[in-house]
Amino acid sequence: MSVLIEGLPDAVALRCLAHVPFYLHPKLELVSHTWRAAVRGHELYKAREEVGSSEEFLCVCAFEPDNLWQLYDPLDDIWITLPVLPSQIRHLAHFGTVSTAGKLFVLGGGSEAVDPLTGDQDGSFATNEVWSYDPVLRKWAQCAPMPVARAMFACCVLDGKIIVAGGFTSCRKSIAQAEMYDPNKDVWVSVPDLPYTHNSACTGVVIGGKMHVVHKGFSMVQVLEKPSDGWLVEDHSWLQGPMAVVKGFLYIMSHGLIYKQESGKRKVVVSASEVKKRIGSAMIGLGEEIYVVGGVIGPDRCNRDIKPMSDVDVLTVGRERPIWRRVTPMPWCRGTILGCTLMNI
Structure with a gap:
């Protein structure tokens, strides 16, 4: 042997x-x-x-090329390209993405992509597909589907379980249903519905061990700590814009500035002039830093072209004077970021 x-x-x-x-x-x-x-x-x-x-990696999927994920290694400043997600849906978008149990998960979403040859739509607006990527085996696998097909929904991890809530069905109807997925058992169970639904996209963010469901354009936030206890509704009056959590604190990019939300108050951290022109970028916390990834620039009065970006700008907030720096851009992905999360390997 x-x-x-x-x-x-x-x-x-x-x-x-x-x-x-x-x-x-x-x-x-x-x-x-x-x-x-x-x-x-x-x-x-x-x-x-x-x-x-x-090691903790940044996982990113952009609009171009479709269904391709890349991992960013912040210690070595390099990108690792994963096998293409084998979904039959081209340009899968509006999905949820998280990492738990050592795997990357891509849940739901859909596509309105049109086949350039036939003119047929490739998929529906919302699906119940669930895919996981195992970095050990280096391959994708299909998991138990969500009970409800959904897109543009909140998706977070609490105590190792994946919680999905809200969003829209394939008929573009907003829903309040919420479910929980156990990655070790590959099983879905129902959890209490959201108290309210809104006709707008929602996202999920975990702060202090609690899942916060934020709807675009609304100050009310629906909060879940334990699925058995149900949701609470709180008025945080957070600013609208991309959000990131760093060391348990919420940071929001709004009106060209980065704000830190703390104890019911907010304060300006630094100017976001480096990245404020980019639309469709992702913002996420990693270590003591905020990463702003990809996006598009334009059109404007001077330039009518739309410029897809692969740049990655990093803001170090864990110091007295926060500073911006730029790291290695994404080699393949560029443009609007469709999914962004962290994975520990």
């Missing part, structure tokens, strides 16, 4: 391999069949957690 490293028990050898950065794992597989089996096994990733070498 082959051993990973001559003279070492495999348990010790795994802990040695656990310190190798994730982006180098494909090269580890070339050493031997034994190493390949180890890299493609979940024991190595348990060892990474034990030795504290787990």
Whole structure:
């Protein structure tokens, strides 16, 4: 029987391999069949957690090219391209995306893409598809579908479970239904409905261990801490705009500025002049930083063209004087960001 490293028990050898950065794992597989089996096994990733070498990646899907996800490694400033999401729906959009149980999940959504040859619409506005990407096996798998097809809905993770709420059906009807998914059992169960529905898209954000459902254009926020307790309705009067959570605090980009929401008050953190012209970009917190990814610029009075962006601007907020910097742009994805989340590997 082959051993990973001559003279070492495999348990010790795994802990040695656990310190190798994730982006180098494909090269580890070339050493031997034994190493390949180890890299493609979940024991190595348990060892990474034990030795504290787990890495957090930014997961991004943009409009171009369709259904392609990329991972950004902030430590090495590099991008990793994933296999194309195998959904039959072209330009899947308006979906929910989260990461839990060591996997990336893409839920629901739909597309209004039209086949350029036939003129037929490729899919419906909302579906109940659920896909997961396993970074260990490096492949996508289809999971149990959501009980209700939906698009433009709130999607978050609480205690390792995925909560979906609100949104629109394939008939573009707003709904209050909410469900919870257990990734270990691949099972959906119902949770209490939202108290209110609105005829606008909603998003979900987790602050202080609670899921907050925010509807565009409304100050009322619906909050869930424990599914068994149901939802509370609170008036936070948050500004409208892209949101990100950093170290438990909510940051909002609005009117060309970044605000920090704290104890019912908000204060200006820094100007967002670097990114305010971009439409359809994603904003997300990673570590002590805010990442603004992709988007499009234009048209305006001077230029009627629409310019898809692949740029990534980073704001470091965990210091006395926040500063902007630019990191390596996305190699393939550009334009409107359709999905953005974090994944720990």
